[in-house]
Amino acid sequence: MIMSKSALPDLLDKLIGEYEVYAPVKEGYYSLFKKITAGGEACFDYANSKIPPKGVLFPQSEKLFCYSLTGEGAKIEDCIDSGKKVVFGLRPCDARSLLLLDNVFKNDQYTDPYYMTRRENTLLVGMACINPAGTCFCTSMDSGPFDKTGLDVLLTDIGDAYLVEALSDAGKALVEKFGLGDSGDEQNEAAAKAREAAELTCRVNTGELKAKLDINFYHAIWERFHEKCLGCAACTYSCPTCHCFDIVDEAVDCNGCRVRNWDSCMFPLFTMHGSGHNPRPGGKERMRQRIMHKFKYFVDNFNAMACVGCGRCIKNCPVNLDIREILADIQEEGRSDK
Amino acid sequence: MQRNPYLPLPVKLVKNFTETEDRLIHTFTFQFLSEDDEKSFPYMPGQFAEVCVFGKGEAPFGIASSPTEPGFLKFSVAKVGVVSTALHLMEEGTTAGVRGPLGNHYPVEQMKGKNIVIIGGGFAFTTLRSLITYILEPEHRGDYGKLTVIYGARNPGLLLYKDELEDWDSRSDIDLVCTIDRPVEGWTRRVGFVPAVTKEVAPNSENSVAIICGPPVMIKFTMPELEACGFMPEQVIMSLENRMKCGIGMCGRCNVGNKYVCKDGPVFTKAELNQLPGEY
Amino acid sequence: MQKLDSAIQDLAKKLLEEKKVDLVVGFAGGSLPLRSTPCFIRRPEDASELIWNYSCENNLANYLRRREGRVAVVAKGCDVRSIVALINENQINRENVYIIGVPCSGMVDRAKADEAVDGRDILEVEDKGDTLVIRGKGFAREMKLEDLFHDTCKVCRHGNPVLCDVLVGEAVPAKPGEDFDDVTAFEALSPAERRATLAAEFFKCIRCYACRNACPMCYCAECFVDCSTPAWIKKTPDVDDNIMFQAGRVFHSAGRCADCGACDRACPMGINLRGMTRKMVKEVKELFGCEAGVSLEEKPALNTFKADDPQPFLVKE
Numbered sequence: 001m002i003m004s005k006s007a008l009p010d011l012l013d014k015l016i017g018e019y020e021v022y023a024p025v026k027e028g029y030y031s032l033f034k035k036i037t038a039g040g041e042a043c044f045d046y047a048n049s050k051i052p053p054k055g056v057l058f059p060q061s062e063k064l065f066c067y068s069l070t071g072e073g074a075k076i077e078d079c080i081d082s083g084k085k086v087v088f089g090l091r092p093c094d095a096r097s098l099l100l101l102d103n104v105f106k107n108d109q110y111t112d113p114y115y116m117t118r119r120e121n122t123l124l125v126g127m128a129c130i131n132p133a134g135t136c137f138c139t140s141m142d143s144g145p146f147d148k149t150g151l152d153v154l155l156t157d158i159g160d161a162y163l164v165e166a167l168s169d170a171g172k173a174l175v176e177k178f179g180l181g182d183s184g185d186e187q188n189e190a191a192a193k194a195r196e197a198a199e200l201t202c203r204v205n206t207g208e209l210k211a212k213l214d215i216n217f218y219h220a221i222w223e224r225f226h227e228k229c230l231g232c233a234a235c236t237y238s239c240p241t242c243h244c245f246d247i248v249d250e251a252v253d254c255n256g257c258r259v260r261n262w263d264s265c266m267f268p269l270f271t272m273h274g275s276g277h278n279p280r281p282g283g284k285e286r287m288r289q290r291i292m293h294k295f296k297y298f299v300d301n302f303n304a305m306a307c308v309g310c311g312r313c314i315k316n317c318p319v320n321l322d323i324r325e326i327l328a329d330i331q332e333e334g335r336s337d338k
Numbered sequence: 339m340q341r342n343p344y345l346p347l348p349v350k351l352v353k354n355f356t357e358t359e360d361r362l363i364h365t366f367t368f369q370f371l372s373e374d375d376e377k378s379f380p381y382m383p384g385q386f387a388e389v390c391v392f393g394k395g396e397a398p399f400g401i402a403s404s405p406t407e408p409g410f411l412k413f414s415v416a417k418v419g420v421v422s423t424a425l426h427l428m429e430e431g432t433t434a435g436v437r438g439p440l441g442n443h444y445p446v447e448q449m450k451g452k453n454i455v456i457i458g459g460g461f462a463f464t465t466l467r468s469l470i471t472y473i474l475e476p477e478h479r480g481d482y483g484k485l486t487v488i489y490g491a492r493n494p495g496l497l498l499y500k501d502e503l504e505d506w507d508s509r510s511d512i513d514l515v516c517t518i519d520r521p522v523e524g525w526t527r528r529v530g531f532v533p534a535v536t537k538e539v540a541p542n543s544e545n546s547v548a549i550i551c552g553p554p555v556m557i558k559f560t561m562p563e564l565e566a567c568g569f570m571p572e573q574v575i576m577s578l579e580n581r582m583k584c585g586i587g588m589c590g591r592c593n594v595g596n597k598y599v600c601k602d603g604p605v606f607t608k609a610e611l612n613q614l615p616g617e618y
Numbered sequence: 619m620q621k622l623d624s625a626i627q628d629l630a631k632k633l634l635e636e637k638k639v640d641l642v643v644g645f646a647g648g649s650l651p652l653r654s655t656p657c658f659i660r661r662p663e664d665a666s667e668l669i670w671n672y673s674c675e676n677n678l679a680n681y682l683r684r685r686e687g688r689v690a691v692v693a694k695g696c697d698v699r700s701i702v703a704l705i706n707e708n709q710i711n712r713e714n715v716y717i718i719g720v721p722c723s724g725m726v727d728r729a730k731a732d733e734a735v736d737g738r739d740i741l742e743v744e745d746k747g748d749t750l751v752i753r754g755k756g757f758a759r760e761m762k763l764e765d766l767f768h769d770t771c772k773v774c775r776h777g778n779p780v781l782c783d784v785l786v787g788e789a790v791p792a793k794p795g796e797d798f799d800d801v802t803a804f805e806a807l808s809p810a811e812r813r814a815t816l817a818a819e820f821f822k823c824i825r826c827y828a829c830r831n832a833c834p835m836c837y838c839a840e841c842f843v844d845c846s847t848p849a850w851i852k853k854t855p856d857v858d859d860n861i862m863f864q865a866g867r868v869f870h871s872a873g874r875c876a877d878c879g880a881c882d883r884a885c886p887m888g889i890n891l892r893g894m895t896r897k898m899v900k901e902v903k904e905l906f907g908c909e910a911g912v913s914l915e916e917k918p919a920l921n922t923f924k925a926d927d928p929q930p931f932l933v934k935e
Contacts, residue, residue, distance in 0.1 A: 026737070027822070028733065028737075028888060029729060029732040029733040029736070029737040029888070030732070030737055030888070031737070046737065047737075047738070047739045050886070050887070051824065060824065060855060061854045061855060061856075064344045065344065065345060067392055069392055069433055072371075073348040073350075073371045073433050074346075074348040074392060074433050074435065076345055076346070076348075076435075078342055078344075078345060080342075104588055105588060107586070107587050107588070107601065108601075109586065109587065109601060110340075110343050110586040110587065110588070110601070111340055111343075112343075112344075112586075112588055113342050113343075113344075114344075131739070131755055133739040134650070134651075134739055134740075134741045135650065135739075217615050224658070227658050227681075228655065228656040228657070228658070228681070230680070230828065230831035230832055230884070231831050232826050232827050232828035232830075232831040232832070232884070233824075233825075233826035233827060233828075234826045234828045234884075234886040236826075237824050237825075237826045238886060243588070243590060244589060244590035244591065245583070245584070245588075245589045245590070246583055246589070246853060247344075247395070247396070247583045247584065247589070248395060248852075248853050248854075249392075249393065249394060249395040249396075250852060250854065251392070251393040251394070252393075253393055254392040254393040255392075255393070256392075256393060258344070258395075258396075259853075259854055260589075261853050261854055261855070263583075263589070263590075263591070264826075265590065265591070267827075267844075269844050270581075270591050271580065271581050271591050271592075271617075272581060273579070273580070273581055274416075274418035274419045274422070274581075275418065277554075279580060279594075279617040279618050280617055285617070289593075289617075292595075293590070293593070296596070297593065297595060297596035300596040301596050314649065314650065315650070316886035318676070318828050318832050318883065318884035318885075318886070319655055319656055319676055319832075320648040320649060320650060320653045320654065320655035321655070322649040322650075322655075324649070325649060419846065419847075420846050420847055420849075423847075
């Protein structure tokens with residue numbers, strides 16, 4: 001099917017009545033996924049958003065439930081958000097990250113009702129990357145600029161229009177609402193050309209990565225990766241697969257809310273025991289945890305790397321600590337234990 | 339969809355008991371407000387729960403009561419953080435919350451037919467109390483062989499569950515060895531650190547399981563003694579503590595290697611832990 | 619900008635060979651255009667990794683606190699001010715630090731470059747001396763280097779290190795006396811307008827604490843935002859608490875902040891943090907006549923009392 005670019009704002013307006021629509025919005029020199037109130041607010045001329053759209057499903061801060069104490073006990077009301085949502089224009093890498101997060105929020109024993117309810121009620125309309133950024137390495141992470149995995153609809157920019165492919169039943173139902181015409185040969189060809197032209201300049205060799213990490217927990221290589229790291233959360237908060245969180249109460253007396261907020265394995269407090277003992281006391285241990293979690297533990301548990309190659313951690317790091325270099329170094333040197 | 343695992347069940351604090359002479363450990367007895375809630379909380383020795391103080395937050399504590407004691411839940415809690423301090427100050431009759439039961443439990447099925455050696459130190463004795471009470475229950479006692487318990491504290495005032503210790507001491511179906519670090523006037527029982535006492539007691543490793551909980555330093559020095567007695571890593575069971583929040587394997591902080599202490603533990607055999615990095 | 623790579627490399631190599639230091643902290647080439655990255659050189663043969671250019675924006679004083687052994691550091695003007703401030707706070711032992719001072723006329727603000735190309739992906743930068751040519755897929759833009767400098771650099775009066783063991787290269791020309799024109803616009807606003815201005819900035823904050831961690835002077839063992847008893851501010855990133863966090867940080871660094879702009883540079887969300895820090899620098903200068911990190915003799919403004927402090931807030935006889 002084909003959708004002209006000029007018609008897109010109106011089509012988005014149609015959706016806004018029925019869904020909460022999240023789309024990339026320009027914020028100065030970068031883009032962020034935001035809930036839009038008019039189709040015209042969205043801007044699809046972007047490499048990728050500063051912060052991933054995972055926050056639509058797993059917000060940086062969300063109320064789990066509110067409570068108040070009564071004479072007879074406690075009144076507890078949970079805050080599950082079952083609103084219908086569309087994430088419009090997300091990149092294939094970010095869609096893939098949600099498939100990875102599904103493993104976390106529905107594990108062998110428990111289901112997180114907050115994430116999963118949103119997930120079930122959210123449609124993902126992807127925007128193929130015809131212009132991957134210099135920091136993109138999705139093709140090294142089992143994905144690619146035209147990867148359809150996890151998407152309901154994929155749009156491909158062919159100049160003045162988008163080629164529209166409905167990929168799931170829900171996607172088909174959504175696209176039907178638009179009443180789009182079929183694409184012609186010329187347009188299909190243009191999309192195929194865009195696909196061919198979308199080349200990634202950067203690759204990360206992951207061949208022996210897991211095998212190396214299996215044996216190099218105590219390797220001296222971990223002594224130096226963290227040395228320049230400031231220990232902030234710019235990398236983890238901008239990572240589409242990072243999912244660590246904290247749970248806190250915000251209350252006056254006995255009435256209030258339990259809230260969960262993003263947290264980061266890079267913070268010392270993250271693992272600090274009440275006694276003051278810390279199993280990951282230094283930057284070395286915390287950096288190792290971040291890498292191990294993504295490229296070993298997640299693979300052990302879910303048979304996939306917890307990285308989609310979006311490159312945000314590289315761009316956002318205040319000291320230019322580049323995960324691609326860490327992975328390369330591990331491949332290069334992490335040959336033996338100790 | 340299953341029950342929302344984040345929601346606490348309301349309970350009433352029926353007893354706030356000062357357990358130790360230094361007043362830093364209290365034992366809290368809670369009752370469920372609804373019978374249905376109690377039924378939805380079937381637990382086993384070794385499991386833990388998130389105890390919630392409304393207005394302050396929640397924190398994970400091992401369950402000290404045993405499933406053989408219906409009608410209440412017990413937790414013995416040291417005063418260290420925001421939630422535990424609020425608990426210590428909580429008046430009896432106040433509504434609190436519990437969320438769980440969480441984590442795995444001591445492998446009471448696999449332990450059947452075996453001699454049981456329980457070694458505890460300090461206030462890490464809580465889930466061990468649950469296990470001992472469970473084993474001593476007449477309907478279970480016959481499932482297990484000899485039951486030896488070695489329990490040490492710095493001084494007599496810091497021993498938990500003093501009344502029960504006396505009771506156990508007077509029974510023939512449990513061999514209780516209590517010890518304190520240094521001699522104190524009036525203390526007629528054993529004196530010495532847990533590792534040394536373990537060496538003296540020299541539990542037989544044949545057809546036995548050892549369960550050990552205590553401060554890291556106690557565990558570090560007791561392990562060689564158990565090895566000397568012939569205990570293999572598969573025969574030694576430990577319970578880990580790491581900082582936790584969600585308790586259901588999602589928030590990401592309590593992992594040791596690829597295992598989450600909250601969901602895949604807290605109970606591990608020494609053999610399992612030998613496969614994991616020492617981040618606990 | 620002066621070409622100083624080889625001078626720095628030679629010096630570092632010599633210091634390591636002669637075992638005058640165990641470590642040289644400097645900059646290596648970055649993995650992205652317009653970027654360099656802090657590096658730690660321990661072997662003389664690795665000294666060739668060291669570079670110097672317009673992208674050496676990080677404040678390396680951050681890596682010097684409470685370090686064992688003798689360390690040499692490649693330090694531009696603002697790094698040196700932070701080092702001096704940290705020496706004055708006993709966080710750095712002067713004896714153990716060898717300062718390789720580098721005169722600095724300014725560092726490039728990547729956000730300005732991003733803005734100039736409307737957020738498009740920058741793939742390559744050509745250094746033409748006074749200008750940079752910024753290129754990406756389908757665009758090229760030549761910009762004056764000084765137009766790309768951080769705002770901090772534009773008002774900096776200490777590009778030449780105030781303290782060093784050796785100075786590499788030629789001193790940069792001194793700038794005229796300090797003005798605080800950049801603060802006056804904010805000061806002219808009404809309280810409600812100021813609040814709105816701050817809210818518009820701090821709405822973007824994601825509480826990654828890059829600002830705090832990048833700040834050489836933020837070294838509390840437990841930051842007040844992490845404190846649980848009492849919980850001074852909420853962990854939740856809402857605008858009021860975000861402002862409170864930054865205000866707390868700025869107040870705590872009053873008289874200590876060397877105006878290096880490291881916090882501002884570290885912010886991944888491009889929040890204008892200098893709006894607050896610079897205002898505080900001005901306040902301290904006006905109230906106490908002090909500037910942090912310009913002299914080893916001068917104690918931090920709030921750690922000392924001088925009978926001749928201007929302190930207009932006191933009622934005097």
